[in-house]
Amino acid sequence: MSHLANKGTHDDLRVALSAHGLALRGSFAPVSEDALSTLSNGQAAASVCMVGVIGSGFWPHFKASAFFSDGQSDPLDRWSRAIGEELAARFGGIALFPFDGPPYHPFQRWADRSEPTQASPMMLRIHPQHGLWHAYRFALALPLAPASQTTAQPADLCLSCSGxxxxxxxxxxxxxxxxxxxxxxxxxxxxxxxxxCMQSACLARRACPVAPELRYTEEHAAFHMRAFAQRH
Ligand code: B12
Ligand code: SF4
Ligand code: SF4
Structure with a gap:
């Protein structure tokens, strides 16, 4: 474990994530029902920090990584795992991944405990600023207390969405x-x-009027659509 274990702050984590184009989306205090493993300091995690992408901001970072072009399968998951594991070691925590499963960690429910996301009729979570153009790459169970956040629930975007x-x-x-x-x-x-759909992303997702400026770039969208189509 690194000498920095247990010494990081949320700001340190934000800086480390931004070097990869990733965002600290929010955090929550886990409860015993979350059944998380004990940390290396012998204590239960004090927070779960949700890490994700907003729009295509991370894409150039991922594209410049060795994972993107090494010809192996699941390059984005492997990129996420490398970053998540390194940060977990540095901050004295445990990395949890959305793609490890089944059974899967309930990332969407965790998101709702961390930031103002809501279920949309597409089942994807919608965020008041990022719309449908965001996703989660990993979560970190850490010894840090959760970052303070606004508890005000926003209005239901989808109920008031015309048509x-x-x-x-x-x-x-x-x-x-x-x-x-x-x-x-x-x-x-x-x-x-x-x-x-394959070239420009799911047409249903693109039809959402919230945050059109964050719609994924064609190259980024086509990458996800290819990965989805290859699996199904
Ligand atoms: C399994 C899965 C799917 C399955 C859902 C089947 C099912 N109903 O069980 C399928 C293959 C359909 C799917 C599709 C997609 N998914 Co999906 N999926 C997951 C995954 C890996 C696990 C969900 C789960 O079982 N969680 C465990 C249970 C206990 O937790 P839960 O919170 O109650 O989860 C429920 C919902 O998440 C729901 N669900 C998850 N994805 C989807 C997608 C659709 C369309 C529907 C109807 C329901 C659904 O199913 C779960 C069980 O009911 C999550 C990652 C995660 N770990 O949560 C991503 C996740 C939910 N998917 C995501 C995305 C983006 C997609 C896609 C849009 C694109 C993609 N990358 O493949 C597509 C939609 C297809 C399209 N037209 O573009 C994102 C959503 C981000 C957000 N903004 O909310 C997640 C969080 C992954 C991530 N890395 O961020 N997915
Ligand atoms: S990807 Fe295309 S076919 Fe699939 S749900 Fe979206 S709009 Fe429909
Ligand atoms: S189009 Fe309207 S109902 Fe659909 S996800 Fe966007 S805001 Fe919600």
Missing amino acids: QPCLQACPVGAYTGAAFLLDACASHLHSSQGAH
């Missing part, structure tokens, strides 16, 4: 508002008609 365009935009109606028809989406993506 809910996300539910109208999918060419095969994969988002019903109550479910996601994975097979319908995947079949479309594997057909010639799916080229638009």
Whole structure:
């Protein structure tokens, strides 16, 4: 373990994350039901810090890394794991990853305990400033107390959204508002008609009027769509 263990602050963590284009999204105090492992100092974690991406800000950092071009599978997950494990060691904590599973850590529920995210009809969490254009790369269970945060719940963005365009935009109606028809989406993506989604990101996600300036760049979006289509 590094000599810096247990000595970092949230600001130190923010600086370390920004070197990779990543953001400290928020944090929460875990409870015994979260069943997290004990830290190397023998204590329970005092906070879980959620780390993620907002828009495509991290993309140039990931693209410049060796993981992007080494030809091995799951480059973004491996990039995340390398950064998460290094920071966990440096800050005396444990790294938790959204892709380790099943069973998966409930990242979306953890997000709701850390920042003003809400469930959208697309099941993705929507954030008042970042819209649907954000995701989580890892979480750090740390000895640090959680960062203070506003407890005010924002208005429900989706209930007041005129016409809910996300539910109208999918060419095969994969988002019903109550479910996601994975097979319908995947079949479309594997057909010639799916080229638009494959190149520019899910049309339903793009239809959301919140934070259009943070929509993923074509290159970033196409990377995720290819990874999704390869798995389904
Ligand atoms: C399994 C999974 C899926 C499955 C969902 C199947 C199911 N209903 O169980 C499928 C393959 C459909 C999926 C798809 C997508 N997912 Co997904 N997924 C996950 C994952 C790995 C685990 C969810 C889970 O079981 N959690 C454990 C339970 C106990 O926790 P929970 O909070 O109650 O989780 C529920 C929801 O997360 C829901 N869910 C998760 N993803 C999706 C997607 C859709 C469309 C629906 C209907 C439901 C759903 O299913 C869980 C069980 O009910 C999470 C990461 C994580 N660890 O949470 C990402 C995650 C939820 N997915 C994410 C994303 C972005 C997507 C995609 C948009 C793109 C992508 N990268 O593949 C696509 C949607 C397809 C499209 N058209 O673009 C993000 C959401 C970020 C956000 N803003 O909320 C997450 C958090 C990953 C991340 N790294 O940030 N996903
Ligand atoms: S990626 Fe395309 S087919 Fe799949 S849900 Fe989004 S709009 Fe529909
Ligand atoms: S289009 Fe409207 S209902 Fe759909 S996610 Fe965006 S704000 Fe919510």
